[in-house]
Amino acid sequence: MEKDKQRQGITIVGVPMDLGADRRGVDMGPSAIRYASVQEKLSMLGFDVKDIGNLQVPTPETYDAGENQLKYLSEITSVSEELTQILDDIVSDGRFPLVLGGDHSIAIGTVAGVAKRRQRLGLIWFDAHGDLNTADTSPTGNIHGMPLAVSLGIGHPDLVNIGGFAPKVHPENIVVIGARSLDEGERQLIRDKGIRVFTMHDIDRMGMGRVIEESIAIVTDGTDGVHLSLDLDGMDPKDAPGVGTPVPGGISYRESHLAMEMLSNAGILTSAEFVEVNPILDRKNCTAEAAVALIGSVFGEKIL
Structure with missing residues (x-):
């Protein structure tokens, strides 16, 4: 969080969206994260926490x-428009929006909502995937693989013009961290737009510390706010098995904490979302518990 707002109020909103993905169960992600005591964690850290519940999301049936x-x-357009307004209201009230997903298509609304009152937003995309597909490049047609492209103004007009x-x-204010599964259309868009992507190769070679240092420099260059969009599949499936599209060879539990701790110390975040927790695919809610632990690090929890 911004250093001058260390005890700023936090407003939690859940978005039980699973329309953007093929595998069912991610709509229960907000409940799983709440069950893992996210509100209690933040209250223990001294924050004024308000949970305004879940948006109403249609079911595929x-x-x-x-x-x-x-x-x-x-349906995704409608939910995204509503989420945009809710996030705009939270920001206008001077509170920090913390959004719980739900599949990653919810980022279409979260990014729109937090960008409305910013002159220029920085964006950290922590994910195994690029989420830079369009209808023309997507191998599945699933919109959870498109939100970063949409946020860049690329894609179907209904989605691009939300808000x-x-x-x-x-593109110059975006970093993707943890990428290891990119479609060819996404690779081409990354090259065309000059988006900085720190792949797992980069993390292995550079170390997470340097990756975050460079990321902070990129997302704060000329911006007046930074949003964190964290997909739990950015982590290695050994540490976060309860996700819909796991990819082996991901970011370790400790590397993930280091990233969140460094972002907290930098005091740059103005909003955040944690998405793609699927308790049906999980082991004893350990992925939701990992999400809550990372949220703790984002908001200043320390080992010592």
Whole structure:
């Protein structure tokens, strides 16, 4: 968090979205994170915490998926518009928005909401995937693989123009950390836009400390706020098995904490979301517990 707002109020909102992914269960992610005592953790750290509950999200059984390359476009657009307004209200109240997912398509609304009152937003995307697909490049048509592209103003107009403006972020103010599964269309977009992606190769070679130092420099260059979008599949599946699209060889539990601790020490974050916790695929809620532990580090919890 920003250093001059160390005890700023935190508002939690859950988005039980699973329309953006193929595998069911991620809609229970907000409940799993709450069950792992996220509010108690933050209260213990001295924050004024308000949990405003969950958005109402349609279930796949009650709607047709629609266009095969943009599944549940209308429903995801509607939820994203509502989430944008809620996040804008939280920011205007001077509180820190903490969003619990749900699949990563919710970032379309979170990024739009936190960007509305910023002149220029920095964005940290902690993820095994690029989420830079469009309807033309996606191998699945699942919108949870598109939110970063949408935030850049690339994709279907209904998604790109959520909140009434586009783009929400600029490529020079984005870092992707932990990437190890990129589609060819995403690789091309990364090259075309010059997006800084720290792959697992980079993390192995440079070390997480240097990766975060360089990331902080990028996302704070000319910006007036930084959003953290953390997909639990950025972590290695051994430490976070309860995710819908696990990819071996990910960021370790301790590396993840170091990243969050360094971001906390830098005092740059103005909003955050933790997504893709799927308790159906989990072991004794350990992925949600990992999410809560990382949230603790983001908000200043220390070993000593």
